[in-house]
Amino acid sequence: MAENKAEKLAEIRKKLKELLVTSLSLEDIKPEDIKDDEILFGEGLGLDSLDAVEIVVLLQRNFGLEVKEMSEGKKIFYSVDTLANYIYENRKQ
Amino acid sequence: MPTPVVISGMGAICAAGKNVEEIKSAFAQGQRSAQPPTLFPTALDYPVFEVKAFSCPPGIMRTLALAFAAADEALREAGLPQGLRGLRAGVCLGTTVASQLNNESWYTEYKNSGSAAQGPVDAYLQGNIAEAFARKFAIPGPALTVVNACSSGADALGVALSWLQAGLCDIVIAGGADEINHVPYCGFGALGVASRQPCRPFDRDRNGLNLGEGAGILILEQERHARERGNRSRLYVSGYGAAADAYHLTAPRPDGSGLEMAVRSALAQAGVQEAEIAFINAHGTATRDNDKAEGRFFARMFGPDVRFISTKGFTGHALGAAGALEAIFTALGLKEGWIPANIGFSRIDEEIGIAPLEAKTKITGAYALSTSLAFGGNNAAVIIEQKL
Amino acid sequence: MNINGIGIVCNYGRGLAVVKAALEAGRAPDILASRVNNDILKDKIFSHEARRSGRFDRLAVLAALDALADSGINREVEKNDIGIILATAFGPHVTTFRFLDDILSFKESDVSPILFSHSVHNAAVSYVSALSGIRGPTLTVTRFSRAFEEALTLAQAWLEQKRTRYVLVGAVDEHSSIMEYITRFESANAFGEGGVFFVVSREKCAKIYSQAQPPASPYAEETEPLQSAFSCAAAIILKMRQET
DSSP states (O other): OHHHHHHHHHHHHHHHHHHHHHHTTOTTOOGGGSOTTOOOBSSTTOBOHHHHHHHHHHHHHHHOOOOOOHHHHHHHTSOHHHHHHHHHHHOOO | OOOOEEEEEEEEEETTBSSHHHHHHHHHHTOOOOBOOSSSOOSOOOOEEOOTTOOOOTTSOHHHHHHHHHHHHHHHHTTOTTOOTTSOEEEEEEOSGGGSOOOHHHHHHHHHHSOOOHHHHHHHHTOOHHHHHHHHTTOOSOEEEEOOGGGHHHHHHHHHHHHHHTTSOSEEEEEEEEOOOHHHHHHHHHTTOBOSSSOOTTOTTOOOBOEEOEEEEEEEEEHHHHHHTTOOOOEEEEEEEEEEOOSOSSSOOTTOHHHHHHHHHHHHHHTOOGGGEEEEEOOOOOOHHHHHHHHHHHHHHHOTTOOEEOOHHHHOBOGGGHHHHHHHHHHHHHHHTEEOOOTTOOSOOTTTOOOOOOSOEEOOOSEEEEEEEOTTSEEEEEEEEEOO | OEEEEEEEEETTEESHHHHHHHHHTTOGGGTTTSOOOGGGGOOTTSSGGGGGOOHHHHHHHHHHHHHHHHHTOOHHHHGGGEEEEEEESSOSHHHHHHHHHHHHHSOGGGSOHHHHHHSSTTHHHHHHHHHHTOOSOEEEEEOSSSHHHHHHHHHHHHHHTTSOSEEEEEEEEOOOHHHHHHTTTSOTTSOOOEEEEEEEESSOOSOOOEEOOTTSOOSOTTOOHHHHHHHHHHHHHHHHHHHO
């Protein structure tokens, strides 16, 4: 089970990074350049409020997940790691 | 001294009423109704402020029909029921929706077959709102459609003021118009700024805007020209200012410095001090960011006792029409001697530190300010004056 | 009103020199006729928050910043005293239709807010202002014809009324097969792609290319804004050739 979870998370992280690069037009960055624990907003990757709402849509479109409260979003949107964990826990399978 | 510019007529249509009298009555009674859209089917649950029982003639955009309805009222009040033929007239109107071919069924047809019906294309190519007005009213020009997002209606008044003071024309049809359209409805939802409840401008628990629609039309005129025609209006557009945030596409500059530059520029043009402003009709969309930046700026520049309201609780956010409608509401406040409650507000936001007026309030004074903040970072300020 | 700086982006490239070469080679009629090559729109300025900008935005930004640089104005000193007026016939319609694609392809709640915010006509000027630091009045105006002439007239009024010392005034439009279809019954010159900006003022600045005299416009009555702005620039560039 644990191995299965680790594999699934790795898969989600890979897909997320690809989606972030295309949806947010991160043209100079390759998906594999984004570190799993890199801070997405402000410092780190330097994303902003418009990127945040795009990520909300990205989660809805690709993983069927709704983030209704942006206050809850802050913790989830911290890094690719936290996003992937949230998707893993909440995704409708 | 530049030529004084008088408001010789006003016409307004929005969810609060289909003419100025109806709107005044809704304002006085504190009536509002935000409801699910009926103009298009949708699975989204954001209420809107529609103009009800308004029939749009076939072949023209709803936005344009709304603008014509408001213009009709404004021209009658200005004493020009026959229109502007023979006058040195111009037209400047703001919009957002009318500048785009936002027609989903037409676009689907085009994508599927590589061709599509000509009707919507003609409506679009004939629908540039200033060009359509210029044709209908035989306006020789200047003519411009302002597409500055949410400050368009206010900026259109500024353009008209510049034209009149430069002597390019004697009289201008100025204002803005917009309809509720499915495309921006989805867009504002995706941006996370649309509320699922009736909006609460400046309230601690505000959580977004409601879209609205309508048109606000002002007949602006060189004072000398208006008087020669026998128009006796005592309302004036005395100042306009605009400035850019140079900050972000969708977020206002938190320090409000762009808005401050716009307001200072408008005050300077009108030759007015802050203390002479009787009240402010704020942009007050009820989004977290707008109301915080705007409210804090009011407190800083005008002091803790500043009288301000947002009328968006009555009208929703009518985008390109908003600045013009609110300039009209500002003028009405001075003329009638009262302004409505900031409907939707109940609890002060400590981050803002000041509260809008919670009840219908008597107003005395000669000057009032209307502010507009746009996506894209443009800020606009209009000073309305009532001369004794 | 003096023209102190010019910036141009079109399919032949970016800058006065490439346009001059094209004009000298007799290519005037087709300079605006085709889409601007994507490589021409690449610039390191489109990083960070400008990474999301669309074609229309980029045409505006490059032409506007080139015009500012050409004028020699010190942006840091003058930023509050520069206004912007952009005229366009069709706005960023490629992005507008891409957003419609989203609405047709996904649930209403799953459409892209980035696309939506870039589908409005004034997104381009927002980028020009944010990337240049300009804090004066900013305005985007639209008409299918005479929009540039009207923009120039308004710029003159702003300068005379001392609303700003300088105005960046220009025209931008983008090309697409769908807009070609929509305008297929319009006049032949109704269409093109590019960006042209001028810095106008009552100041001397580093140079004065010419005196602009609106509204007695030398251009055809019913000309699309980009065409008008380009004709104005071309006339100045050709005059430069005669003088040298």
